[in-house]
Amino acid sequence: MAPRVSVVIPVYNVGKQLETCLQSVVGQTFTDLEIVVVNDGSTDDSPQIVARFARQDPRIVIIDRPNEGVAYARKRGVEAARGEYIQYLDGDDFLEPDAIELLYRKAVDEQADMVVLPFWLESENRKKASNPTPGTYDSVSFFYSLAFCRNYWAVWSFLHKRSLYARVHVEKGLSYGEDAYLTAQLTCFARKIVVLESHPLLHYIIHSGSATLGNFSEKKARDIELYPQLQRRFYADKPTYPQVEKALANVELGAIVLLLSKRWFGEARRLALRAQEIEKQFPGLLHQRPARHYRRLLKAYARSEFMGKLMARYYLLTRKIK
Structure with a gap:
């Protein structure tokens, strides 16, 4: 008999944190689950730790793969999963003991395709609760909530039906x-999305080498420009495209300001001119999140490279860009 929930855990060189992660899953109060661990070509002791846990808990399924990155590791995990619902968990994060029980109960009670969870953001010297905006959403309203920063793109921040993957594409x-690309697709196919109002259920650990804090690179810059285009391409032939077009434009604006926040000034004028085009199509977007704090910088670069550099210096001096 298939389990009701599959917890999919991509693992790559997280030996120091992996035991805490796995212990938090095998110790869940909800026991009708499988634990799909995808070893994404780890070179540390992660495989040995997973094997030790698997000897003690038959619910653990191990998939060993050459390194393909977290998106493909998750894909391999979902392909192997048998549960009605999927919950992602990164190998260096961990769950509260009642997380799956509360999420699954909410999903069944509400007959929901996705249940959004509150979580902790934790670094070495900071711990912050990130609570999603309460409510019941359809696919369009939830996409708007994501695009306008009222909810979170993180694909591990919701329990969701495995059936949503029937037409999902992963960009190698x-x-x-x-996360933003996958979440956009899952959201499109979900009919009902609900937010669980509870204590934070997942601990997302931010390390100095994580994608959010690691050194910025040309590859990251190209990825940031790419994912809004992938979202738009995905939605282009969907019936809801006219309804989400403004939200898609705001996602692109968000990517532009993210690049500027990372001091990606070499192409700032091109980005600013694109932001100007978006503002002409959808007036007022520059005054909304996430672009509003960068509105003056974008307008300065749209006027000229010289004006943009002066404004960029001001943003750096006043620590609007850190």
Whole structure:
């Protein structure tokens, strides 16, 4: 008999944190689950730790793969999963003991395709609760909530039906923005999305080498520009495209300001001119999140490279860009 929930855990060189992660899953109060661990070509002791846990818990399924990146590791995990619902968990994060029980109960009670969870953002010297905006959503309204920063793109921040993957595409090589691309697709196919109002259920651990804090690179910059285009391409032939077009434009604006926040000034004028085109099509977007704090910088670069550089210096001096 198939389990009700599959917890899919991509693992790549997280030996120091992996035991805490796995212990948090095998110790869940909800026991009708399988634990699909995808070893994404780890070169540390992660495979040995997983094997030790698997000897003690028959619910653990191990998939060993050459390194393909987290997006493809998740894909391999979903392909192997048998549960009605999927919950992702990164190998260096962990769950509260009642997380799956509360999420599954909410999904069944509400007959929901996705249940959004509150979580902790944790670094070495900071711990912050990130609570999603309460409500019941359809696919369009939830996409808007994501595009306008009222909810989170993180694909591990919701329990969701495995059946949503019937027509999902994974872009090989996309390593920054892969969550936003996958979440956009899952959202499109979901009929009902609900938010679970509870204590934070997942601990997302931010390390100095993570994608959010690691050194910025040409590859990351190209990925940031790519994922809004992938979203738009995906939605282009969907019936809801006219309804989400403004939200898609705001996602692209978000990618532009993210590049500027990373001091990606070499192409700032091109980005600013694109932002100007978006503002002409959808007036007022530059005054909304996430672009509003960068509105003056974008307008300066749209006027000229010289004006943009002066404004960029001001943003750096006043620590609007850190």
